[in-house]
Amino acid sequence: MDTFFNPSSVAIIGATEKTGSLPGVILKNLLDMGFAGKIYPVNPKYENVFGLKCFPTLLDIPEKIDLAVIAIPASFVLEIMRQQAKRGIHYSIIISAGFREMGAEGIQMEEEVGKVAHENNIRIIGPNCLGILDNYANFTTSFLSWERITKPKKGALSILSQSGAFAISVLDLAAQEGIGIAKMANYGNRMDVGESDLLPFLMEDVHTKVVAIYMESVDHGRRFIEAAKACSREKPIVALKVGKGAAGIAAAKSHTGAIAGNYEIYKAAFLKAGIIEANGLEEFIDGVKALSMQSPPMGNRILIVTNGGGFGVIVADYCTENGLEVVPPSAQLKEKLKEKFAKFYVVNNPVDLTGSACDEDYRIVLQTCMVESDEYDAVIIIPLMSPKGMSETIVSVIDETMKESGKPAVVCTVGGVFTMKVKQLLEERHYPVFPSPERSAKAMSMLLKRRVLQMH
């Protein structure tokens, strides 16, 4: 699989400088990323493309080629596959749409391409996809311009996705949410390479610490479960299964030709394979964000600390709903806190520091309850930034105390520009911040789920 992510040499079929052409954009993106491997544009119309020597056909390239990237109309793909066979190019990413997802005619084309590939040991990603992003090898086959989406920083999350639009949006969201990306593979119609091939590869990949999968259907049921089981022993896997109800199943079929199948079977398989299932896009992003940034807690005793009482109440509700225990502090711990605080602060769980809170009040709570005491396994911190006592100092308060505690923290904060600034600073330090009480409780519960899976 490594050749798909980090080829020594790649041919771009149909490369051109014309705007709007897919192979042209792919070549340009690849150059912009600073890919260090050899690039061979292929197009009989040109001698040079973006300053690189251009070849009339694959057969005219004198050097060895690892990978061919095909983004020309579907009807020409079979011929390219035959040329690949002649040249002994064993890896191919077919970006082009117009295959299985189009019905009978498309299925036939896809099968013919598959036959040539199979007879000549050519592995294929696609068709009908964006292909690959490797953030460490600086390699991509994406045909979307980086002007429209924000390029994510290097990091620990790798994404497998049947849907291209979904993969791109997750990359864009990841950039927004401060989640670093290792690799992305989008395989669309998945005529060959799919989850079962890619999971073992990501399991071995040194950069990947968390795997996220968007799934309309699965490639090979049994192989997938085995691969996921092995991978999830090492690294958390979060999956979003779509195509659940009748309308969604029909939509998945039109989308990537996927047979979405019975959702209950998927649920059972995920459980068996140690996969954490997300309900919806936001839970998916929130879960991979929490797992990318924080370690799972050692138990389910959660402290809530806030200066917005109402938010404390909501988080407490959603903790209970999601299997987290909001246990009250012991009499001894309460006493210790009460000594340090104004009379009207509510010393309980949640700890409510009220509208009079300042950053250093948070330090007292976190130091006393998370560092000096063993009563809690993790903390949900809800610092509302609107009162005057609150400032950017909250970032170092959280960072210093939580590092000392060695326990995980999830932050919830709600608000506008100033709140967003604090969110960014916290996420740079790997504290995941969520914009609502329910999402912070759910993210914490996903961290706990990971711990439970690890214990099995």
Added chain:
Amino acid sequence: MDTFFNPSSVAIIGATEKTGSLPGVILKNLLDMGFAGKIYPVNPKYENVFGLKCFPTLLDIPEKIDLAVIAIPASFVLEIMRQQAKRGIHYSIIISAGFREMGAEGIQMEEEVGKVAHENNIRIIGPNCLGILDNYANFTTSFLSWERITKPKKGALSILSQSGAFAISVLDLAAQEGIGIAKMANYGNRMDVGESDLLPFLMEDVHTKVVAIYMESVDHGRRFIEAAKACSREKPIVALKVGKGAAGIAAAKSHTGAIAGNYEIYKAAFLKAGIIEANGLEEFIDGVKALSMQSPPMGNRILIVTNGGGFGVIVADYCTENGLEVVPPSAQLKEKLKEKFAKFYVVNNPVDLTGSACDEDYRIVLQTCMVESDEYDAVIIIPLMSPKGMSETIVSVIDETMKESGKPAVVCTVGGVFTMKVKQLLEERHYPVFPSPERSAKAMSMLLKRRVLQMH
């Protein structure tokens, strides 16, 4: 109730120019908002505060006073209440904390204040609250600085909230989400005025079109249901009930002294009163946003149109889960669309315009399916902005076609800076935009719930 929101004259007890003092901030906020009524600072220490003549006590003010705002320590409040009685000031907003929420001693103080108020026909909002914001009367008693939160524009949403932090965060979110605000009342411990008094007032208020309630407990069960029933006949009410599980109930008690009670009883009461219940902060905001911006659909037949196939699949799933019908287009309608589109566009429901989509493709779908056809009651539009064919033109495409159709639309779009720009433009034109497929489907289902309630 009008006196609380738009008094002719208001006295601010303890007013000062010193930074950090609550009465001082309240006075400054009131001046900054451009409140047109008379303002009387009360403080024996000063002759003038912020250029206004300051009086030693309430008894020294020669003119009639409608409302007294009290934000001094709890132990002094009883004396002020006695002065109010002498002066015949019948309305009072007590911002001060340190009452019922603090236990036995606080309860006793609250009861003494209540006794004086009751004997002298003084109505009270609070204690332990932020009080009032009236965005049309330019009146507020909030002690939070507008530098920290964004001031929302004038609009149709009014908020009732037991929690102050919650109320402020909702105002801040409203500003972010393009939701205009009419009035806000936060009553904290609610020793007197609560939901049952305020709902009939909001029902009559010309500016209020949608009512949002954050509730830990209810003031008077039967009166509340009657008031809500009457109000919901005219205007949608969305409620967020918190303090559901044991941990949340305990937290609510420490927060505002509320007895949160049995959640199932609340659920039943909401149903009876025609209240739309939200599950969590985001569903709450999303629901009021959709209801503030769009009309309920006439039926549950939903069209989905997208250029991101995977998102179409997820929205279809969540539509089904939330009682919306994703019916396929008739053969005739399909034919009409197919004539106009490239072969690889998926003409079904969802309509998938693929990565090749441009703004004008959306116009064709909306014109054909929503304006010229009667097959759909509403549409969820998912324009992903990353492909090159998409531009800000999508805003006028949606606005022009949907206005002509007279049917409601909800928009989902996922992404970074450029996407946010389009979101803002759409929301200025009253099309609610949501950042995930599941939230857009749920928001549409809340619009539909409103229609169902109207039909009863």
